[in-house]
Amino acid sequence: NARIIAIANQKGGVGKSTTAVNISGYLGKLGYKTLIIDFDPQSNSTSGLGIDKTHISKSIYEVIILNEDPWKAITETPYENLFVIPSSIQLAGAEVELVSAMKREYKLKHVMDNIKNSFDFIVIDCPPALGLLTINALTAAGEVLIPIQCEYYALEGLGQLINTINLIRENLNESLIITGVVMTMYDSRTRLSEQVIDEVKAYFPDKVYDTIIPRNIRLSEAPSYGKPIIDYDPDCKGATAYKNLTGEVVKNEPK
Amino acid sequence: NARIIAIANQKGGVGKSTTAVNISGYLGKLGYKTLIIDFDPQSNSTSGLGIDKTHISKSIYEVIILNEDPWKAITETPYENLFVIPSSIQLAGAEVELVSAMKREYKLKHVMDNIKNSFDFIVIDCPPALGLLTINALTAAGEVLIPIQCEYYALEGLGQLINTINLIRENLNESLIITGVVMTMYDSRTRLSEQVIDEVKAYFPDKVYDTIIPRNIRLSEAPSYGKPIIDYDPDCKGATAYKNLTGEVVKNEPK
Numbered sequence A, B: 001n002a003r004i005i006a007i008a009n010q011k012g013g014v015g016k017s018t019t020a021v022n023i024s025g026y027l028g029k030l031g032y033k034t035l036i037i038d039f040d041p042q043s044n045s046t047s048g049l050g051i052d053k054t055h056i057s058k059s060i061y062e063v064i065i066l067n068e069d070p071w072k073a074i075t076e077t078p079y080e081n082l083f084v085i086p087s088s089i090q091l092a093g094a095e096v097e098l099v100s101a102m103k104r105e106y107k108l109k110h111v112m113d114n115i116k117n118s119f120d121f122i123v124i125d126c127p128p129a130l131g132l133l134t135i136n137a138l139t140a141a142g143e144v145l146i147p148i149q150c151e152y153y154a155l156e157g158l159g160q161l162i163n164t165i166n167l168i169r170e171n172l173n174e175s176l177i178i179t180g181v182v183m184t185m186y187d188s189r190t191r192l193s194e195q196v197i198d199e200v201k202a203y204f205p206d207k208v209y210d211t212i213i214p215r216n217i218r219l220s221e222a223p224s225y226g227k228p229i230i231d232y233d234p235d236c237k238g239a240t241a242y243k244n245l246t247g248e249v250v251k252n253e254p255k
């Protein structure tokens, strides 16, 4: 059975897509058959893997809203052991379309039941909101990985995020756990980064990964070539950090 | 009558709150009576102005969902001519509560009719989504100012944003204009920044402000002191950029 990990945080621009693409890149290289599901209408993960949105036949929208066979949407990427169910612009309408649907929180979970035996890891990239798309992802996943930027504003929404995770565990998915918290965009030039890390460690005792992702220009350049960092610049600081993070994720398998 | 400017972009972390707080800070210093409306459940603008969320009596949630008098929610800030209607955690539920409400897109516009004669500028900080909160902001505003990060991923959602603005102009608010596009977090160490600026200029001919906001640590430190940059470090590069941007915004008043 696949480990299903949702990458979620409603704060925008904290590195959700960057983390989804780069952990998946390393998982593939380690030999794990990995599927990324791009659950954000902006489809950053889709293009971060070099998939041309205009050439895809089916996206996650058709799968969850039009009940299309997920295997028709699973697309190969140019990278070892790495597959993707792309996003599409129609997904932006899915929030509203889901509001009145039957068992609306379980749409993605039903899809997982159909495909989870064929992968070692399934990684879900979430949009910057706690709406029905993210709720679907947290209901379908067994684990949630939370990227948090080393910035002051990033501390504000943590209470809402925890509340939502707890509500989902109580009502929709009792096995959901916080598998880990990763600090991103660490900038050693400001004391603010250290202060934020200390606050997050106090907030999430024993959950913060040892690996801290530094701010690194190569990480922001890689998506413009449609490549995970391991394929774009495997020796840069950003690549080493994501390699080490992936190692921690693999090691910390929930019992 | 106030100029009502919504700061919007569904891409996360592009500098919406930072732009809202810092333009408002300079408008206040220039003598314009300015109101910020924090329309993001994460309430970053509220805390970026040093307002303690636990001490506010009424937020924008009570005003638009419970029809509270907006003047009960308008709060003074420690900064000259600067007022705020704070956000609150309940706002996260407003998206869903608005779905079935009467004239749900016009809730904020009705509030404006009541207060717009008392301010020179009203600035609305939007969440990273194109849901009913942002739709309300774009229906209530006369102008939309779009911050775009100098990053590859930031280019992807522009089509959706333009579509939404056009839909709102055709159906809900015919006077809505794009007052300007500001490039943020410019990093001179990578060619990517220049490439992104060129693409954005091609996409929005004649709309991109001359002022480019550089990546500047002081801008990310200021919110932890609850201060706009003009009050935190008026001589840093980030402050000069926002001062110049505010000058352009004031000068480019729509006819």
Ligand SMILES: Nc1ncnc2c1ncn2[C@@H]1O[C@H](COP(=O)(O)OP(=O)(O)OP(=O)(O)O)[C@@H](O)[C@H]1O
Binding pocket: A011, A012, A013, A014, A015, A016, A017, A018, A019, A040, A044, A126, A127, A128, A184, A185, A186, A213, A214, A215, A216, A217, A219, A220, A221, A223, A238, B010, B011, B012, B013, B128, B151, B152, B153, B154
């Ligand atoms: N460690 C890093 N160093 C430098 N740039 C980074 C880093 N991580 C991410 N970025 C860049 O910062 C921007 C925001 O990251 P990303 O898009 O992954 O965040 P996100 O949380 O997925 O955003 P959204 O909330 O819009 O989905 C992107 O342009 C990305 O390339």
Ligand SMILES: Nc1ncnc2c1ncn2[C@@H]1O[C@H](COP(=O)(O)OP(=O)(O)OP(=O)(O)O)[C@@H](O)[C@H]1O
Binding pocket: A010, A011, A012, A013, A128, A151, A152, A153, A154, B011, B012, B013, B014, B015, B016, B017, B018, B019, B040, B044, B126, B127, B128, B184, B185, B186, B213, B214, B215, B216, B217, B219, B220, B221, B223, B238
């Ligand atoms: N020019 C800049 N230089 C350095 N840091 C910046 C700059 N502008 C914003 N920041 C920081 O980057 C982060 C993202 O900015 P901000 O929160 O204003 O974006 P946003 O678009 O409002 O995010 P969201 O989509 O979550 O509402 C914040 O921590 C902020 O302090």
Ligand SMILES: [Mg+2]
Binding pocket: A016, A017, A018, A040, A044, A125, A126, A127
């Ligand atoms: Mg993303």
Ligand SMILES: [Mg+2]
Binding pocket: B016, B017, B018, B040, B044, B125, B126, B127
């Ligand atoms: Mg914001």
